[in-house]
Amino acid sequence: MALGLAIALPKRKIIALDGDGSLLLNLGILPVLAQQTPPNLLVVVFDNGLYESGGNTATLSASGADLAALASGAGIENTKIIDSLDAFSRLLKTALKAPAFSFLVVRVKPGGLPVTPKGMSGVENKFRFIRHIEATEGKRILSIPIRTSQKLSS
Amino acid sequence: MTLEDLRGGRVRHNVKNAEILHHALKDAGINFVAMVPDSYFREVNRLLQEDRDIKSVTATREDEGMAICAGAYMGGKNPCMVMEASGYGSGAGVLARICQIHHTPFLILSSHVAGLGGTQHELFTLGDRDANLYATGIGLCQPSGFRLGDRPSQA
Numbered sequence: 001m002a003l004g005l006a007i008a009l010p011k012r013k014i015i016a017l018d019g020d021g022s023l024l025l026n027l028g029i030l031p032v033l034a035q036q037t038p039p040n041l042l043v044v045v046f047d048n049g050l051y052e053s054g055g056n057t058a059t060l061s062a063s064g065a066d067l068a069a070l071a072s073g074a075g076i077e078n079t080k081i082i083d084s085l086d087a088f089s090r091l092l093k094t095a096l097k098a099p100a101f102s103f104l105v106v107r108v109k110p111g112g113l114p115v116t117p118k119g120m121s122g123v124e125n126k127f128r129f130i131r132h133i134e135a136t137e138g139k140r141i142l143s144i145p146i147r148t149s150q151k152l153s154s
Numbered sequence: 155m156t157l158e159d160l161r162g163g164r165v166r167h168n169v170k171n172a173e174i175l176h177h178a179l180k181d182a183g184i185n186f187v188a189m190v191p192d193s194y195f196r197e198v199n200r201l202l203q204e205d206r207d208i209k210s211v212t213a214t215r216e217d218e219g220m221a222i223c224a225g226a227y228m229g230g231k232n233p234c235m236v237m238e239a240s241g242y243g244s245g246a247g248v249l250a251r252i253c254q255i256h257h258t259p260f261l262i263l264s265s266h267v268a269g270l271g272g273t274q275h276e277l278f279t280l281g282d283r284d285a286n287l288y289a290t291g292i293g294l295c296q297p298s299g300f301r302l303g304d305r306p307s308q309a
Contacts, residue, residue: 001225007209008186008229028214032222036211122256130228141230 003033006041009137013040013096020047020061021054027070034075037101044092045103048110056110068105082106172197175263176205179234184208184261186231188219192238194265199236216241217248223260224252234261 002016023029023045033043049062061067071079080095082088082104095102118125130141175198179187187202188211189195203210209231213219216237223233235241241264242249252258 001221001228003211004186004188004222004225004227004231004233005229006225007211008226008231026215026218029218032211032213032218122251126228126256126258133228133230137230139230141228 002041002043003029003036003038006038007036009133010038010040012137013042014038015096016041016043018043018045020045020049020067021051021059023067024059024061024065027074030071030074030076033101033103034071034077037076039099039101041101042095043101043103045105046108047105048108048112050110052110052112053115068103071103071105076101076103079103080105169197172201176201179261179263180205180207182261183232184234186223186226186233187211187236188213188222188226188233189236190214190216190219190238190241192236192265194238195236195263198263202236216245220245220248220252220260220262224248224256224258227258227260234263236263237265239264239266 006014051057068079068081186209219235223235226233
């Protein structure tokens, strides 16, 4: 979704926050990102070696799958591995300022805060997000007429 | 009969039909497509990729392409996922979550072939069953089938 957003909103910096388990579910996105390389997209993958929200089952990155190497092998040139907080702070600032696609793999220790419900439905969340895009970009998204429906009803 | 015939080679390489679909998508305001290679839509995909008014992204899987379309929609694009019918199977999770639960709209254009008992290769009849199961079974969208030349404007 972040790739689609980045292409649609080329003047904005789009940041995708992902996890090792999530990325391993669909490694096919890596060559797609390598091909598109949207200069306004930053991907940050937090790699803790666990499906932490899924019962602490180990991901395959815990047994040697190198996510950064996979990204590089797929053709993503600007790939960085981050092992410290200082490096994270420095490289994140650089990536945010750089007009180039960046792919950061941040190796972190397990142990996150419990995930609490957001207090809103996914539909409401989506509408709030799009309304924010509409307000800040000055474009109408939700009100785009659906020509197909018009033709089918005529 | 060759495998090429079984795959409906005459339709696959019909540039006129591809142009009908390409023009229909443009007429519908589509300005962003994600696609997974499909033999039937080879010429359609080529025309879309060569169209400077339409941004095209080649995805590795249909669910990935659908997610990219959803992101493009939220950024203001009018997207379309172009794929073969078997993509309904690999894209079922995204279809259910992004489209059915979150109500994120985008057009899907999928090739469609004969069902079980026909002369098609088993791969294609599987795609036909996927399309029917997912497009109608979980009621996620408005499936509409047509033959080229009948009602292409519906695209």
